Amino acid sequence: MITKLLKVIILSRFPKSTITMIVLLDAVLVGMSVPGRGISPAISPEFSLLSILYITFLVGISPFNSRFNLVTKSDSDFLVMLPVDDRELIASFILGYFVVSLLFSAVFVAWFVYALGLSGLVIPPFLALAISSMSGTLYNLDNRKKAVVSVVMVAWFLSALARFPLSPLSMFAGFWYGYVILPVFSLVLLVLALKRFNYATFSTMSYTPPGKQEVKREITFNAGNPFLLMLERNLRIFEIGGRMNLMGSYTFVSRRIEWWKILSITAGVGIAIYVLSALGFRSFQLGFYVLLGTWIFTVSYSNSAFISEPIWLDMNVMSPIQFARYYVLSKALSVGLMLLPISLSFLALGRIGIAVAMLVDLPLSSxxxxxxYARFYQINFQNPMTFSPSRYLVGFLTMIPLVGIVLIAFLPTPGVMEGVTVFEALISLPFLAMKRYWERVVEKIVTTV
Known part of the structure; x- marks a missing residue:
């Protein structure tokens, strides 16, 4: 019965063609990274750092994934009618999420192998098991308790950066304890999930926030320049997150954050960068990781585009191509304005390349x-999106702008700076001239129910 449940749960979200493509990609990446590697302690500090940050990020967000990235409310309503017990259901959920997580985490196996040698191959299975089991262990906790658990685990996993030997990731710091702690941690979570899970509670969980919030500010619709109006709205409220990502999450979840909160954070980061540089922190590492962080911010902000936009109202006053230009350009300019404090900090330190990348190249890449995303990730709140090969390919295509951003970090020369800006402009600005492209986008969004 578990086998049949697995087929239903996995194949309803991931067609066989998608799974085949991901398996082949994983095989190629593993084949490229394994030859010539031996079993050894931590080899590469850079890839060790990337691996620690990546794994910690996945573990930190996993407590909030109460539906295993596979099961919707309608799915749980259907499964509750099947003649199976709770143990079989939770086992199928965990196994299904384990398989999916393993497929996607294997894409990054090269990082683990470059950091640890062949012993890095043991990381993906236990990482996938920990993530999938955590969903079943913490599914019925409220968000505040989940946040506490998340903070504790993030601190524990990140302690490997301080060379704490009892961290689950201490193998990246040169200790063998991590090879024992991570598997034990994963197996303990699995046992807890099997014991704690109750399908009746799971199927009746509500994800609607209790109570109603009052509207604090009036919204006026005075006549004005459409671009400036959209820019003003995008600056007032930032939407972060949403859409499917390369780890298989398909929910359209975004968070609205007031502009001054984000600007306060970026201003604080800018000050911290200046102080760290004054204290002698390596400028290359600082520039590289800050660029990487701001890239993640840009992608997260771009993910939320069009999710809550009332396009059917916009089309009453402008054409699709006009709307696209106003909307997308205002979003891009918002990115530049929010990253301005960090850019000014690098400019004051003489890192002109990093400053230009944040002020010009990142907005262009957005x-x-x-x-x-507007064309290939249509929003359907009624039915979850299946993870097709084309959508997976688009996920990788959105990584193309990152090539120029990384190049700036390694070669911040005037020629490279100009070349990267031209490159980002060539791959981005033509979209704003494609009239038929945006007509199709608007047509699909409006007709998606």
Missing amino acids: IMIISL
Whole structure:
């Protein structure tokens, strides 16, 4: 019975063609990274750091994934009618999420192998088991308790950066304890999930926030320049997150954050960068990781585009191509304005390349990402989106702008700076001239129910 449940749960979200493509990609990446590697302690500090940050991020967000990234409310309503017990259901959920997580985490196996040698191959299975089991262990906790658990685990996993030997990731710091702690941690979570899970509670969980919130500010619709009006709205409220990502999450979840909160954070980061540089922190590492962090912010902001936009109202006053230009350009300019404090900090330190990348190149890259998501990630709140090969390919296409951003970090010369800006403009700005492209985008969004 578990086998049949697995087929229903996995194949309803991931067609066989998608799974085959991901398996082949994983095989290629593993084949490229394994040859010539031996079993050894931590080899590469850079890839060890990337691996620790990546794994910690996945573990930190996993407590909030109460539906295993596979099961919707309608799915649980259907499964409750099947003649199976709770143990079989939770086992099928965990196994299904384990398989999916393993497929996607294997894409990054090269990082683990470059950091640890062949012993890095043991990381993906236990990482996938921990993530999938955590959903079943913490599914019925409220968000505040989940946040506490998340913070504790993030601190524990990140302690490997301080060379704490009892961290689950201490193998990246050169200790063998991590090879024992991570599997034990994963197996303990699995046992807890099997014991704690109750399907009746799971199927009746509500994800609607209790109570109603009053509207604190009036919204006026005075006549004005459409671009400036959209820019003002995008600056007032930032939407972060949403859409499917390369780890298989298909829910359209976004968070609205007031602009001054984000600007306060970026201003604080800018001050911290200046102080760290004054204290002698390596400027290359600082620039590289800050660029990587701001890239993640840009992608997360781009992910939220069009999710809550009332396009059927916009089309009453402008054409699709006009709307696209106003909307996408205002989003891109918002990115630049929010990253301005960090850019000014690098400019004051003489890192002109990093400053230009944040002020010009990242906003340009957001245009391409928003445009691709608008066309290939249509929003349907009634039915979850299946993870097709084309959508997976688009996920990788959105990584193309990152090539130029990384190049700036390694070669911040005037010629490279100009070349990267031209490159980002060439892959992004043509979208704003494609009239038929945006007509199709608007047509699909409006007709998606």
